[in-house]
Amino acid sequence: MTEKRIDYPVATLEEYGYRETPAYVKKIIKVLKSVLTYLVIFFLYLSIIVIAIQSLNSSRVMSAFDHVSFQWYPNILNEPELMTAIKNTFLVSSIATVVATILGTFFAIGLYSLEKKRRQQWMLMNNVPILNADIVTGFSLMLMFRLLMPLFPNIFGLFTLVMAHLFFTIPYVILNVMPKLKETDPNLMDAALDLGVRPFKAMLKVLVPAIKAGIFAGMLMALTMSIDDFVISYFNTGAGFDNLSVWIYGVIGRRELTPSVYAFSTLLTLFTLVGLVLYETLKNNKKKGKLWLRK
Amino acid sequence: MNKLYRGLARPYQIWLIILVFIPLLAMVLISISNYNASLSLSEVQITFADWDLLFQHQTLVAFKNSLVYASLTTIISFVLGYFVAYQIKQSRIKNKFIILTIIILPMWSNLILRTEGLLNIMEENNILKSIIGFSLLGNIAGTPFAVLFGLVFTYMPFMILPIYTALEKIDISLEEASQDLGVTPFKTFWKVIFPLSLKGVVTGSIMVFLPTMAGFAIPKILSKGNIVLIGNIIDQKFLYTTFNDGSLLAVVILIVILGSLLIITRFDKEGETLL
Amino acid sequence: MVKKVKKILIVLAIALIATFLNACQTGPTLRLLNWGEYLNPEVVDLFEEEYGIRVIQSIADSNELFYSKIKSQTTAYDLVIPSDYMVEKMVDEDMLIELDYELLPNFDNVTYMDGVNQIYASMAATTLTRTGESVDYTDYAVPYFWGTFGIIYNNRVDGLEEALNENGWDVYFDSENYFPTASRGMYDVAQFAYAAALMYLGENPNDYNTTLLNDAKTAIEGANFSEWGTDTLKRNVESDNLDMAFVYTGDYLDRLYIQLDEGRTIDEIQSDFNIYIPETTMVFIDNMVIPYTATNLDAAHKFINFLLNPEIMALNGESVGYAVTTEEAYDIVVSHIDDEDAFYHNWAYANMTYYNKDREGTFYPLTALPNDDIDAINTMIQQIRTE
Known part of the structure; x- marks a missing residue:
């Protein structure tokens, strides 16, 4: 082969209309971007910062800062009502979150495998618990649970509270898992099944890993909704099993909250943050596992 | 998806029928009756006598307020939340789930404590002012801006989370390919990335819009009781056991929103973006 | 998976045991x-x-x-x-x-x-x-x-204390003639607002008819309330963000005891903010x-x-x-x-000052109005707030 050199004019990027953004402009944009990001995160945490400041205030007067004091932190232990409420909250929310995440994932897979029209109808129903006014949901759940009372007279308490929390947390899990399911390649599951993998195993080994980001987001949201619910919890609890929100609302009706409540909120936030950072550092040190949710 | 898994939906369908459909039906029935707690069941009648409630001044204003605040909150949360979610995706931090937990963490503290904390620093004399000497947000307590601020920064995590989960799945090579082909970064984003993340945007918008539409605690506290939303009225009606009025308003909200969701699904060619 | 199932079972078992213990004390x-x-x-x-x-x-x-x-x-x-x-x-x-x-x-x-x-x-x-x-x-x-209701007020407004002691309810409700620039707060309970307005009008706060409802509405509009709150009212008066509010006397005492804890004296606190208990007032038990x-x-x-x-x-x-x-x-x-002990002394003093057993006056507890009347009152307040 002979090579014939042809002198075509070579177009530059500029001639295509491409213009290099000057380096300083890029830098400014970059800085602006991170400033805005941090600003948004700061505003997300603004109320938490105020709570933290209030928890460190030596004075119980919340509109002015006196001096730094840690007295409200050990004082949490001296508040038996607060302690009980905290314990109840943890118990209810952890059970509700775990169960809602597992069930919600299964349900979402089930709903996804329905025909499109059917699925849309059920997904509309799925939105009702999120949309309905809390007090309406709380009331109607209570009435439904009451129908069980002739069979189980002492049903109201932890059990009904967990059931009520499942009622409004499962929809959040489904809402988060569904978009992920739509992104999965349908051939993937078919392939697995054709290869003789049993359906349940295929679901756990093929499908669940593919949608785990959605599952995790759903779990986070379920926990978030559950840990701070007041109205629905109020109507569906019983036998003195009050969670933290019910207790807080009950106190501000007539009395003054102890600053130890602020201390607890701050601790919850701090512990989670520190825990996350520690986990991250430890994991990086070990250089094991690339993904958090690895099986 | 394989029909094999349809059975998994069955328990949830039963659960939804028992705990959503039946109460919903009951609510519709109650809304056309004169039912309240002090009536015995034999006195309950079907009546539309209380339906003029829907056209009373305060109901209309409350509906309008709810719609306006929910829409504005959703839009602002979308703009800021998308931006943050995109930044997180592009950041070099490996474990992004940690970032997401950090984003949603503020919501684990009690809503009343957080909202009253915000109210505190929106007042003229506040705890932050006593430390740093000036008012960070200015004296905005009781204004619509205060309410909007509170709503946006309370519910935004619900926007960031699903958008991020959608963005996270997008193959980075798509973006590179687009850039290699000489498409400007903005165009790449608009033509490639954004459409692919639309599902997250829709989920996020639903999750911000619905609770703001039906909620009432934040507007009540931050407006100092000067702005009434439909949630306030429903809450009050139920609290004072005027169940028929409360149900009527709740049913109307449900119909309006579920109806509009349904219509969007119908007209959407793909039919997949929403549900 | 098996491990996961086990974990779930353990959690559920713990929960069940907890319920069991709860029920079977x-x-x-x-x-x-x-x-x-x-x-x-x-x-x-x-x-x-x-x-x-x-x-x-x-x-x-x-x-x-x-x-x-x-x-x-x-x-x-x-x-x-x-x-x-x-x-x-x-x-x-x-x-x-x-x-x-x-x-x-x-x-x-x-x-x-x-x-x-x-x-x-x-x-x-x-x-x-x-x-x-x-x-x-x-x-x-x-x-x-039990306890009374009163008007908590801020002494940063000159002459407010004297005016309240002299003219009582008028000062709180008639914002045109008394302290037009002072900010006023009301409890976010419709019947409280209605009852307070009727007492200002010299009526029995537990009466109800449409004329009274309209009069009360005019009175409440005249007060031009800038805040409808609950626990926030007392704190806002305490922190100089509000001038007057209709609250439980116990609300004031809550703040008083807290400030006493800070080492301030009763005189100092009273000269900052205080509560005026009208001769005719609402009480609760x-x-x-x-x-x-x-x-x-x-x-x-x-x-x-x-x-x-x-x-x-x-x-x-x-x-x-x-x-x-x-x-x-x-x-x-x-x-x-x-x-x-300063606490006990102050406690006794506060009770003698604010809950004195020999206090003369007319005390009205709220009565249980029929549902329809309560509904009308709630609606009236919402109308004011949506105007």
Whole structure:
């Protein structure tokens, strides 16, 4: 082969209309971007910062800062009502979150495998618990649970509270898992099944890993909704099993909250943050596992 | 998806029928009756006598307020939340789930404590002012801006989370390919990335819009009781056991929103973006 | 997967055990439905020690929630502590059990405060819608705490204190003629606003008709309230963000005790902000009543009897800060006026100043208006707030 050199004019990027953004402009944009990001995160945490400041205030007067004091932190232990409420909250929310995440994932897979029209109808129903006014949901759940009372007279308490929390947390899990399911390649599951993998195993080994980001987001949201619910919890609890929100609302009706409540909120936030950072550092040190949710 | 898994939906369908459909039906029935707690069941009648409630001044204003605040909150949360979610995706931090937990963490503290904390620093004399000497947000307590601020920064995590989960799945090579082909970064984003993340945007918008539409605690506290939303009225009606009025308003909200969701699904060619 | 299933099973098992333990605590119990932080834990300890009855407390933040909680029958409460108008409503709907005074021997050794008797008399004046009869509410209720309402005010406004003492309600409601620039707050409970407006107009706050409703509306609009709040009102007056608000006297005392804790003196605090209690004012009384769901009547009576003991009632008042309801308990409280302990001295002083047993005046407890009237009042307030 002979090579014939042809002198075509070579177009530059500029001639295509491409213009290099000057380096300083890029830098400014970059800085602006991170400033805005941090600003948004700061505003997300603004109320938490105020709570933290209030928890460190030596004075119980919340509109002015006196001096730094840690007295409200050990004082949490001296508040038996607060302690009980905290314990109840943890118990209810952890059970509700775990169960809602597992069930919600299964349900979402089930709903996804329905025909499109059917699925849309059920997904509309799925939105009702999120949309309905809390007090309406709380009331109607209570009435439904009451129908069980002739069979189980002492049903109201932890059990009904967990059931009520499942009622409004499962929809959040489904809402988060569904978009992920739509992104999965349908051939993937078919392939697995054709290869003789049993359906349940295929679901756990093929499908669940593919949608785990959605599952995790759903779990986070379920926990978030559950840990701070007041109205629905109020109507569906019983036998003195009050969670933290019910207790807080009950106190501000007539009395003054102890600053130890602020201390607890701050601790919850701090512990989670520190825990996350520690986990991250430890994991990086070990250089094991690339993904958090690895099986 | 394989029909094999349809059975998994069955328990949830039963659960939804028992705990959503039946109460919903009951609510519709109650809304056309004169039912309240002090009536015995034999006195309950079907009546539309209380339906003029829907056209009373305060109901209309409350509906309008709810719609306006929910829409504005959703839009602002979308703009800021998308931006943050995109930044997180592009950041070099490996474990992004940690970032997401950090984003949603503020919501684990009690809503009343957080909202009253915000109210505190929106007042003229506040705890932050006593430390740093000036008012960070200015004296905005009781204004619509205060309410909007509170709503946006309370519910935004619900926007960031699903958008991020959608963005996270997008193959980075798509973006590179687009850039290699000489498409400007903005165009790449608009033509490639954004459409692919639309599902997250829709989920996020639903999750911000619905609770703001039906909620009432934040507007009540931050407006100092000067702005009434439909949630306030429903809450009050139920609290004072005027169940028929409360149900009527709740049913109307449900119909309006579920109806509009349904219509969007119908007209959407793909039919997949929403549900 | 198997591991995961195991984990889930373990969690569920723990939960079940916890429920089980919760339900199967041995020994008799007293299920109490109460406001938050409204019962001194020391009193609970003493009671449990003396009678061997465990107290299980549930918390609620409004009378309306008490009502729906009892009505729903989801928990068999033995004792509830609702306010005056809710007791009326509950009696009217046959939700309460009559007390057996044989089981309340301490009752013979105490005298209710004058104000308390006034409240019961005023309550008895309303007849039941069910039977048309009037009721002696002491058949059902024993007073727990009581208190007045007043106008908490900020002394940064010159002359406000004098004006209030001289012209009372007018200063608060007539914003055109008195202190047009001062900010005013109102409790976010429609019936409170309505009742306050009627007292300003010289009417009985428990009357209702459309003329009064319109007059009240005009009065409330005239006050030009900048804030409708609950627990935020007292804090905003304290922190110079609000000038006047209609609140529970107990709200003021809460702030007063907190500031005293900071080492300030009563004089200093009073010159910052204070509360004016009009001669004609609203009062409330929280009562111990036994709902029809009660399963342990014996424990309920024992608890009521226990709290009628003046020493115990005073002890309870020590941590709660509302006004005790018997003269004997009041005497114990004010006997601390010469106490060297600053807390006890201040406590006695505050009670003598703000809850004085010899205070003259007309006390109106709110009455249980018919549902339709309450609904009309709620709507009227919402109209004002959506204009």
